[in-house]
Amino acid sequence: MRSLLLVIVLFNSCTVFGQYHFSGEVSRNHVGKSVYLSLVEDYRKSTRVYLDQIIRKAKVDSLGHFQIGGDNLLEENRIYRIHLDGCSEDSEAKHFLGQCNSSSNVLFIANNKDTISFPTSFEDQALCTINATNPKASLILEIGTLKEEMVFDFTEFRSKASQKLNSKKWFGRLQSFGSELREPLAELIIYDFLSDKRNETYSYYLEDLTSNSYYTELLERLQIAYPNSNFTRQYEAEIATDKQMASFQSTSSVDRNWFLITLLCLSLVLNTYLIYQYISKKKNGKSRLLDKLTPQEQKIVDQILREKSNKEIAAELFVSHSTVKTHINNLYKKLEVSTRREIVALFKK
Numbered sequence: 405m406r407s408l409l410l411v412i413v414l415f416n417s418c419t420v421f422g423q424y425h426f427s428g429e430v431s432r433n434h435v436g437k438s439v440y441l442s443l444v445e446d447y448r449k450s451t452r453v454y455l456d457q458i459i460r461k462a463k464v465d466s467l468g469h470f471q472i473g474g475d476n477l478l479e480e481n482r483i484y485r486i487h488l489d490g491c492s493e494d495s496e497a498k499h500f501l502g503q504c505n506s507s508s509n510v511l512f513i514a515n516n517k518d519t520i521s522f523p524t525s526f527e528d529q530a531l532c533t534i535n536a537t538n539p540k541a542s543l544i545l546e547i548g549t550l551k552e553e554m555v556f557d558f559t560e561f562r563s564k565a566s567q568k569l570n571s572k573k574w575f576g577r578l579q580s581f582g583s584e585l586r587e588p589l590a591e592l593i594i595y596d597f598l599s600d601k602r603n604e605t606y607s608y609y610l611e612d613l614t615s616n617s618y619y620t621e622l623l624e625r626l627q628i629a630y631p632n633s634n635f636t637r638q639y640e641a642e643i644a645t646d647k648q649m650a651s652f653q654s655t656s657s658v659d660r661n662w663f664l665i666t667l668l669c670l671s672l673v674l675n676t677y678l679i680y681q682y683i684s685k686k687k688n689g690k691s692r693l694l695d696k697l698t699p700q701e702q703k704i705v706d707q708i709l710r711e712k713s714n715k716e717i718a719a720e721l722f723v724s725h726s727t728v729k730t731h732i733n734n735l736y737k738k739l740e741v742s743t744r745r746e747i748v749a750l751f752k753k
Contacts, residue, residue, distance in 0.1 A: 424473060424520075428522030428530070428531065429530070430524065432466075434464045434488060439463070439487065439489070440460070440489065441458070441459055441487075443477075444485055445482070446635065447593060450483065459476065460474065482514065484513070485511050485512075486509060487508075488509065490506030512534055518537055519537045547578075547581070547593050551597055554574040554577075554578070557570045558604065592626075599642070599646065610649060611650070619643050623639060626639060627640075696739070697738060704717060707720060707721070709752070714732070
């Protein structure tokens with residue numbers, strides 16, 4: 405109730421402070437600290453403060469309040485940031501990087517006619533609540549809550565199967581939520597998050613971009629609501645480039661698959677040829693060895709390979725024991741070996 409009265413009072417006093425009036429309440433620990441108002445025209449620079457975005461500066465008073473007003477904002481809605489600089493004086497390099505623990509900031513949607521207050525919320529948290537005459541002011545805060553839920557889902561189970569299911573679920577949920585907002589500016593924050601190359605979901609984004617009409621529909625909404633804005637042209641250029649990238653990766657994937665299939669086929673053909681050559685060489689080698697031998701010597705070789713003794717060979721071939729010995733000695737000379745074991749190795753290798 406107190407916050408609502410504050411908005412009404414501030415709205416009625418706009419003529420004193422200018423057409424827009426932004427005010428807030430922070431911890432008294434920040435008395436004397438700087439509060440900056442920034443215009444975020446590039447949605448890719450929405451995650452932290454940039455010096456070139458700052459358009460106004462104020463100080464936190466002795467009661468922990470700050471006020472920023474004027475007549476220098478655009479008449480159309482834009483994304484703005486209030487940034488409370490909680491850095492100490494000796495940490496100047498970190499002032500705009502969001503690295504100081506006591507710093508805080510909030511993104512919101514506003515125009516030159518808005519009255520917005522940022523009261524402290526639960527446990528005196530600053531810049532977490534928005535009361536505004538512009539009904540779209542707090543949309544980015546709502547998106548932030550959904551993004552946190554999505555991040556939790558992705559970190560709970562990090563398997564590829566879980567990531568794929570979560571990507572499909574959250575892309576659909578965030579895009580559906582964005583479409584219902586009827587404010588394409590807020591949707592750009594969603595798009596920035598889903599299409600961030602640093603995210604694990606980037607590959608899914610490229611797939612989604614080629615099959616989902618949401619991205620084209622968002623472009624149409626931007627062209628209707630903000631036809632001459634830099635961020636509309638930026639978005640149009642980005643999705644055109646990303647579609648080319650997605651198409652290239654898809655083509656590359658198909659080409660790579662065909663290359664692997666071709667390589668596999670060639671490998672099979674080559675292996676088959678090498679095996680055939682090996683078998684042929686082995687057979688030819690045995691044939692050349694056998695060609696040196698008489699038919700009777702070939703029979704004796706066969707018996708030796710069957711591990712038959714001289715006595716068993718003589719009985720099998722109906723010859724005398726001495727004849728078998730003579731044939732074996734001839735085999736040693738022709739095959740250039742000196743033992744039965746070498747004969748076996750020669751024909752079984």
